[in-house]
Amino acid sequence: MNVYGIIGWPVSHSLSPAMHNAAFKALGVKALYGLFPTPPEALKEAVSGLRALGIRGVSVTIPHKEKILPLLDELDEVALRIGAVNTVVNREGRLYGANTDWLGVYQALSERISLKGKVVVVVGAGGAARAAIFALKEAGAEVLIYNRTLERAEKLARAFGARAFPLEAISRAEGDVLLQTTSVGLKEDRSPVPEEVLSRFKVVMDMVYQPLETRLLREARQAGCETIDGLTMLVYQGGEQFRLWTGLEPPLDLMRQAAEKELEEQKDGKF
């Protein structure tokens, strides 16, 4: 039985076990995916533990995505350029770090709109925004970053060839796509974007998936925009992890169903 899991802090509400275990079961892969809660001070030991115990692969989440880089044996070129790893593959004892978050963003958006030459407004400048901006620039989009802390947006803009603005200027923003990458709206009925701005965009995507339809997405739908929820990205990035670990085609529909079911159960307090 091969063992996979997720390292992060906290990880108890992760949808990844439901998603990956459903995929393993459906394809008859003899593997299990579990939770490895890892406090920041234990990251180094946890990574040694992956080698020692022969854990075949892990997802990496907040707050370890950047700190794990120097602890790995080999890095994918894209993970290095983004500066974050969300996937580790154990290749006969050597730990290989990759990033599938950017592919999650790319696939979620590009199945709805061709990004080449489009103007994309990114709200937020944290780790998730970094992977998203890499994807958007790869796809040939023009990127405008709006963030509460302007310096953080400016740093990202310099790294990826984008433009930076303070979050207060969002009321004047316009473009083809609006991509929300902050944690605002997570388990709360708040949006970082004023409602009247939304009709200026064709497509609005939120990385937050709890609730599935955030206030931003509800208001965007009411304004006539096409909307993409955060679970779409989560499933695509998880699918790419599954492909890296098993070499198999990920059963994406089934992974989405499992993640949605888990989300519902957590909401109902059965968890």
Ligand code: NAP
């Ligand atoms: P992070 O590195 O901590 O960045 C957080 C971002 O949110 C920063 O831009 C921060 O602005 C902004 N922010 C936080 N509170 C705010 C507030 N009250 N008002 C305005 N801006 C605020 O976190 P992250 O890793 O980028 O993750 C961000 C969100 O994306 C999380 O909710 C995470 O769950 C979600 N996510 C989803 C997926 C998916 O697959 N759907 C993947 C990755 C992440 P400052 O710079 O000013 O602090």
